[in-house]
Amino acid sequence: MDEPPSSWIPVSDDPLRDLVTRLLWVLLLLVINALFVAAEFSLVSVRRSRIVQLASEGNRSAQAVQRAQEQLRQFLSTMQACITMASLAMGWIGASQLAPVFAILLAQLPWALPVGSANLLVFLGLVYLQVLVGELIPKTLAIIYAEQTALSLMGVTSQLRWWLRPLVLLLDGSANLILRALRVPIPDSATLFNAVTAEELQLLIAATGESGSLEAEERELLTNVFEFGETVASEVMIPRTSIDAINETATVQDVLLAVADSGHSRYLVIGESLDDIRGLVHVKEVVAALGRGELSIETAINSFIRPAHFEYESKRVGELLSEMQQQHRAMVVIVDEFGGTAGLITIRDLVEEIVGRISDEVDADDEPDFQVVDERTTIIQAQVDLDDVNEKLLLALPIQDDYQTLGGFVIYQMQKIPQVGERFVYDNIEFTVMGIDGPRLDRIKMHILEPVATTES
Template sequence: MEATSPPFWPWSSPPQADALEVSGVPLHVAGVAFGVAILAYSLVNAIEIAVVGANRIRVRHLMEQGNRAAAALYRLQQAKERFFTLIVLLQNLSVVVASTAGSFMAAQAVGGVGGLALGTGVMTLGLAMLGEVLPKVLAAHAGERFPLVMARPVAAIMWLLRPLVVPLATAPAFVSRLLFGQRLGVTPTVTEAELRTLIDIAAEEEAVEERQAELLERVFRFGERRVREVMVPRTEVVWLERGTTVSEFYRLYAQNPHSRFPVYEGSVDNVVGIVNIKDVLRGLAQGEVGPDSVIDWFMRPALFVPESKRVGDLFWEMQRSGQQMAVVVDEFGGTAGVVTLEMLLEELVGVVSDELRPAQQEFVTVDERTYRLDAGMSIDDANQELGLDLPEGDYETVAGFVLDHLGHVPREGEQFVYNGLRITVTRMAGRKIEEVTVTRLGTPQGQEPTP
């Protein structure tokens, strides 16, 4: 009677010779392939984190100093689609090799369903710990040296594999155009919010001086603000009526020594030009006019701008046109005020004073809890300079906030409490609020106005 082989079940272990015949790979070769694949997977993940996390500003600075490794790293950061395509290719290749080698070793060691389960568990833990977590943590703490060292080898590999990398990298953009008729969006390298945060951090760490940080912050606010926030309102403008004589103009100038005066005809809503004091002085010196001559002879065309125009846009427009003053027009076509190039510059560098116009303090510190404020001080400046945390609204100044909060024109001496601040109207000029006093209270109280 012939001997029969025992039946083979999927969960049983096959004979060692059969396993070797099935796999065709010696155990030690599979082990080496498995180890190399895990190491390669770990290295690829570390490179991905290091390149993506490298400080782009620092990399560009090193590149401009002639660092070739930094130049290679910068090119990798710029070629995002190709770089990530290469990373995905290498990651998948490593996973396939590691999975295949691990399956061979598990099949030879255990076999059957038990070997499959063991191989799956080992692969999962090995890839998670050795291939994902550990290399990414190490790369995040390695600093800039690791990505600089690896940049050129990675660039060389990307060049060698370009027949695969280029088509795969361009495929998403092609599919996007095919389906949606547009290209994939490009995320900016550094956003404005990130730059502002970087400036704050640099100031806190004293990498830049406080004045430099303040100037940079003013640059950002400069581009955000509207003309109505910085203009001189029409009620505070010194106007010239058309037909005014030179002698009358001099009397006005003696009381209000400005460089330029807007000229109106009939109403300040009908501005017809701008008069420059230098033109008047030159005309008198050359004998072209006399004291009884009318000022109309010196008028220059006025530049009209909407009050919603951004300050930055107006600055460049005035710089290109050579205009030093612009008339601000509201949405109804009336005159809202005027703005000068000097006023726009002051938004960047602060108040500029001269012999004819001394610097005016917008606030005076009475004691550690009390301030006297010019009611025309902007809400932004009051919050930034004094930390008052006044709310923003359909107004630009402290006076506007007071009127908005009270809902009526206040009396001199009227006060109210808002958010732990006692705000007192200390000086009025007719219906105009000229000065307020702000006192910090120990405990926030109600917000009802009190006489």
Template sequence: MDIQQGLSLIAVAILIGLTAFFVASEFAIVKIRSTQLEPHLEAGKRSAKYAKRVTTHLDEYLSACQLGITITALGIGRLAEPTFEQMLHPFFEGVVPPAMVTTLAVVVSFSFATFLHVVIGELAPKTIAIQRAEQVTLLIARPLVWFYRLLYPFIWVLNGSARILIRLLGFKPMSEHEVTHSEEELRLIISDSYKGGEINQSEFKYVSKIFDFDNRLAKEIMVPRTEISAVSIEDSLDDNLAIMREEKFTRYPVVNGDKDNILGIVNVREVLTDIVSPAITEEIKLENYIRPVINVIESIPVNDLLVEMQKKQTHMAILFDEYGGTAGLITAEDIIEEIVGEIRDEFDVEEDPLIRTINEDHYLLDGKTLISDVNKLLHVELNEDEVDTIGGWVLTEKYDIEVGETMIFNDYAFTVKAFDGHQIKLVEVLKRSDEQDIEDHFQAYGTS
């Protein structure tokens, strides 16, 4: 090996190293999130300032990386193949026919140069940059900024030309819009993070529920009018205390006549505190404890209602329908449960979940189960334009349905198992294999 070949090998090694630098830079600055740099910025790391500049001017610095990769690749192609060919030529002389020596040396040298370029210059740094994006970005940011400044005129010309071209093709340059993730993309990212062990099951569940929470309407989670426990301004204090003793809630709507005329809410603690207080000598009247209550349309989004309840510092809201009548009520606890799940205290009666799984493709649904939840569970498309609950859907499809009757939708049989007054209390859902199996199954269940 002569001095010229040695210098060429050194130059090839440097070019492969520079290729690895630019490839790692490209993947790292795309992979890293700006929030990962905040702790380093707060700690005063100078490299973090360069990294922040790179990640906030992504278009320019990706162009710098691409220019660097192109230059080094051209240099490797110019030096590596002829250098390796000269070094291999003597080894093939006398081993293969003279006519094939040059051809074989060129093929082997080209293959070896390509192998080094792809493996060392691209694949290895790409993998490292993806797995260690934060560390790599902090390491490469300063020299990448210097390279960008050094070749700024060329990068500016190339970027400008590229912007003109992509505008002609109908696309927007990266610098003209913010790179964001859609809700569906975020759901997939969270799901992948959970599967990869980056977040636990509780974190995955809470974040998923927040997405659903944002789409919920108040009427979907309210206590319906028929189930509201209220006290009346017209009844005696003893009668109202009897209701409070039986129901064991903290707050009650106060009605004047019927539930369409709600005066406000009363806090049981305030009433009982004065009853047992020796300082209170005058007659205790319920109207003295009534506090204002929020009245909102039942179609208000839950997140908007929560903001309003926080602003008014109240734990309960009354929902009215389009005709002005009381549709139901909703509490702060109802809203919080949409994110964290069921919250029970020492007075809560144990209730069956809205959806009970008997076995695969066999469920018992509470009549108040939302149609949207049923659609997700069964992967069907029940119409939810007119009603919100599975009980309401069944009655909409067949208003005179009776206990034990079955309705077929797609591959599922819906059987009414119980009524509570005029409200469907329980619906059984079973995926049918064929008509005879379904008939045999429901005959075995009877009409209880």
């Protein structure tokens, strides 16, 4: 029988012993490959904020991880070079060292096999082990135990980065030349770590919400944060028709009566109309002066009027909230393109866009926005945004520039200001006007009709 080719691995007269020796070499290379894969995935999976915290506490392993994250491209290139060398070495052992020994063992079997069987079996076996032991298992463990894995392996990998630095620089330089020739931008480490877009984060929030990893309240809060930046003032303002204002000729008694009626802490002060805004008055200042005996209930409020601040209805609420915080403004008047009063916004309105409706003792007796009558019927406040109606009732009512609220949708569909009791049907949903407040709709009943049964002729 022919002897196997010369080998740097010692060859004995026992084929089985030679096979075990070469398998041990393969196993060693698999472990090395797995460690490099684990180091690579743990570094990109570990929470960067946690590493910064540990590094600031003096953890040397965390400091090594932090340095690797700051030079992420070089680190990934080093790991890829090591993984590639380990994989090629394992393939070399399989082709030149393991297959001949395996062929000797196959030749001793009582049944005959084709000459190339040993090479094919060794190839399939190595592919299986490489994917399972060298890739899938270490990758999964590194993602699950990212912090422990990164801290444990960074010492060894840091030394390798130093030894392989010339090779890595050569590889990176070659890759950069090719990318530049293809007009592809070369990302830096910061770009690699911030590669997740806002849209991808929103998809991730939706996916984790559906899987149950996030509670409904947590999912809604995160979604509101993303939507907040795209919202404009006209979408969240208190509309002109809902503004409670007092006249510039009002007295302290008029202010107290307004507080008893609506409970606000600030009121706009107007002249002839809401388009003639003279300023605003703080109830706290009026009550404090009244308590000190500096005025009577018949005193005019002129001396308490402060300047009002104005913003256009196209203003992004994210920018508006930041400005109101910096300039210590609790209320802003929203004007349209012609300078007329369109509505007003308070700090509370903006905060509620993120955290949801905030109710205090005064609000406890207010009617809820959604009052469920039965599984098919809901009574809704007409001022509720149509977006919220669609989300709450799982509907797809159309939204246009002409309206934003449920009441606006009803008026748009009926092409008039309806009276109490008037109704119409849209997309198998019956809308009934339950209440009005002057020209403004107050409550709308939505009833999902039973599907009409069709009979085949």
